[in-house]
Each structure stands twice: as structure tokens, then as C-alpha cells.
Amino acid sequence: MIGNTNKEPKYVPEIKGALRNHLIEMPAVIRDASGIKIFGKRIKSLVFTTDVAIIKNTNADAIIAVYPFTPQPIITEALMLAADVPVFCGVGGGITQGMRVINLALDAEFKGAMGVVVNAPTSNEIVSKLRNTVDIPIIVTVVSENDDFEGRIEAGANILNVSGGKNTAEIVRNVRKKFPDFPIIATGGPTTESIKETIIAGANAITYTPPSSGEIFSELMVKYRSDKE
Template sequence: MGTGSAAASNPIPAIERNVDHAELEPGDTDTDPISVSAEVPESIEATIDFSEVELADEFAEPELAVTPGGLLPMEPSPIEGRLRKAPLRVPDELEECGGFTLFGRRIKSLLYTTDVAVIRNSNADAIFAVYPFTAQPAITQALLTASEAPVFVGVGGGTTTGKRSVQLAAVSEMQGAAGVVVNSPAPPEMIEQICAVIDIPVIATVVRCDAVAHAKVKAGAKILNVAAGKDTPAVLRELREIYPNLPLIASGGRSSLSVRETVQAGANAVIWTPPSAQQLQADMMRRYREAEVKPEVPIMDPVAAADVNPLESARADVPIPDELIAKATTGGPKRQRPFPQLFFKGRRH
């Protein structure tokens, strides 16, 4: 449809003159309308994007989902116990990880500890139970009993190698471990032997992106644990370029900046080291000491108190009765001692 027909169907609206602010041209009157040359739409819709504006909690409306039962909140209220909670929460930066799927479970954070009290009070997705001692099935069983999350247990690679590491891996799988971890000195041949015996994934620790790391992946390692210290982000980038689909985990350090750097380097999950139970206990006792209030010393009335001389608390300008002075100095009227009863009194003759 042309412009002329549109103008015919929609007449151009007229805007009345405002004599206070408009200037009249020669030949115009106050009642003449002003012709608008541009076409004005019938309705103007304006939208404002509030996506970048942070609203307070009391003003933000929760997201709702349409269900057969009606509208329900997308994020229900969390369930916490009256006594049992999860005070050790992993850093929020770990939510930026893509994670990896293990037996249908999404894992983004791993808790690096063997303390059962810390394990029971954390919300990490999995437990990374590696310790600098010879691996023992009794320790593995204790960790599996205490943990509600999947546990990755160490089976050696440094001091413990060869046939014993293979046997420990088999026993750990029977006990219920989600995966086994071998240390960086473990040769690719040992990883291949472990993979031939167990069905749970083998996590191989690497310190650099070299031929040894490639050989461990070829031997059957399903996950690589990058432990390169300060060079961890650089090693992660190199491995990610070569293995785009291989799960990579690494330690994120203690600061939020280092955790974010590890995630951006390509880590699928981050190993988080929590504060020890001793540090948490020391912090708790410090708060208890700061909140402790010294009890007030009660003020005793010396006159009403027992075994107190009333003259010691009397003011100098207060007259004291003579009876009170005599009682305080002499101890009051003396009581006569009864006559001692003889041993033969009351005996029958």
C-alpha cells in the first residue's frame, strides 16, 4: 500500500497551538491547527531493559514455573536441619565450571580433605581423598562410611606401586569408591593394569603437558588431575587444546581470583581445600570469647549481711543508738551456761 493511501486512511492528527510559546506567522489565527509533516503512529511502545539492574531481595520477584498444579517457584526454599547444616560451602566461583558427568551425576567441585567431620559438613559435589601415606582399605572404608558424596580415593603411584596399587584399586571399587587417583610418578603401564581390572574411572595426576601425560591418557585415564603449582593455568590451556572433551580437574588455590583463573583456563571441576577443623574451632572460640559478658558483682548490704559489724558501714553523720553500740562491742547479752548434767543424775537407786 502506498504512502498516499495510508495518509488517506489515517488522517494526520492536529496539534493545537499554544499561544504562550508559539509564534504566529502572518495570516494565522489562534485557532488554526499546526500541520504535522511527519506521520505520527497511533501508539508508541517504550521498553526499558532492567537486566543489568540489581534489585534488592524484597523487590525482586521469584521466577515461577507453570505446572499442572499451578505456578510454582523455580527455586524452592532450601531444606536445612535444625541442628545439622552445611557450614562449609564451596566458593561461588566454582559454579562457573562446566563440570563433568560421572554415572549421571554432575560434578563441579571436589573437596580435598580426609577429615570426616569436614566431609559431613560440606556441600561439595565430590570428595578428593588423597593423603601422603600408604593407602589403606580401612581409611577408604571410613571415608566412604562418612561421606554422602562420591569419593575419589588415592591408590598410590609414588611409594605404593605395581601389584599393590592394582589390588588397592580393585578393593576400593568393591568398597564403593567413585574413582581412584594415581599420583604423578605412576607409569602409564600401571594405569593400564588398573584400567584392565576396575570399571570405575582412573584419575591420573600430571604436572606438565608432555609425552608422559599423553601416554597416561592413551593407557586409559578418564580424568586428568593437573597439579602444576603456579603453572597450572598454563598447563590446563595446553591440555585443553589437545583434549577438548577430556575432563580436566585442578586445584583452584585459596583466593577467588585464582579459582576464577583456573576455571577460565579450561578446568571442568576445581579441587577446593577447606579450612581445617582446628582453624574452625579456633575461630569459634574467638567468637565465644568476644561475646562473653563478665557477670556483675552483687552489692551486699553490710547491715543485712550476716556476721558483719554494723558500725563499719555506718556514716559519720548518722546517730547510732546506744543499744546498737553495746551490742556491737560486747556481743550482746551473755547467755548463762546451763549447769552440767552429772552422769549419775536420773539413775534409779
């Protein structure tokens, strides 16, 4: 008989260091997603952060670095230096508009970003100009069922990034009905159940928001104090 018919999960050896054992690990349920293969790399989990300490201490497949300020090349450079996994950089589209978005995207490509992310207000015209400028994936964020999914795709979006809060799974479901094979990244929510629902709805990859460095430090301080008692 050809092939392995053993359905039991394979044993995966794991190696950890004494000093690098404290990681932000992605929820295991994300491994159930199909993933998106980009330049030969299969990506299922993305951590949503610009904190370089978290970037260096997570087992996510990739980083999605979008932040609520005008994107700056020096920030992109810092993220690329810190990361040892692919980075998808935010290049504006909300506060930042026009040719600046295109210039920032080209700069991000030159610095080694695997893809660029634009915010929901970005016009289809800018998406089209981006498609004619960069050779890396353009990820367009959608936040509502009323967004023009077809227009985004026709303009040149390679991936849709669904970030609809509590409505995310439903938005993913609607996109998947219209576009059965189009790549979708989506926020998974705070629980295993919400992540699983989003995957079942049709998300290929999941964005996970980690606790902040301050929250992690707070937990450690509680432990340090208890050890002293």
C-alpha cells in the same frame, strides 16, 4: 514460542537445620564450571580432604581423598561410611607402587568408590593395568607442563587431575589445547579469581582445599571468648 527465554536466574529454595547450618561451602564461582558427568552424576566441585567431620559438613559435589601415606583399605572404608556424596580415593602411585596400587584400586571399587586417583609418579604400565582391572574412572594426577599427557590418556586415564600450584591454570590451558574434550579436574587455588582463571583455562571441575578442623575450631574459640566478654 517454545522454551523459556527468561534469562533471570531461577529461584532455588534452600532448607537448613538449626544444628547443621555451619557448613564448609564451596566458592560459588565453581558453579560456572561445566562439570563432569560420571555414572549419571554431574560433578563440579570436589573437596580435598580425608577428615570425616569435614566430609559430613560440606556442600561439595564429591570428595577427593588423597593423603601422603600408604593407602589402606580401612581408611577407604571409613571414608565411604562417612560420605553421602561420591568419593574418589587415592590408591598410591608415589610411595606405593606395583600390584599393590592395582589391588587397592579394586578394593576401593568394591567398597563403593566412584573413582580412583593415582599420583604423578605412577607409570603408564600401572595405569594400563588399572584400566584392565577396574570399571570406575581412573584419575591420573599431573603436576607439570612436561608430563606425558598423551601417554597417560593412551594408557587408560579417564580424567586428568591437574595440581601444579601456581602453574595450574597454565597447565590446564596446555592440556585443553591438545585435548579439547578430555575431562580435567584442577586445583582452583585460594581465591575466587584463581578459581575463575582455572575454569576459563578449561578445567571441568575444581578441587577445593578447605580449612582444617583446627583452623575452624580456632575461629569458633575466638567467637566463644568474645561472647564471654
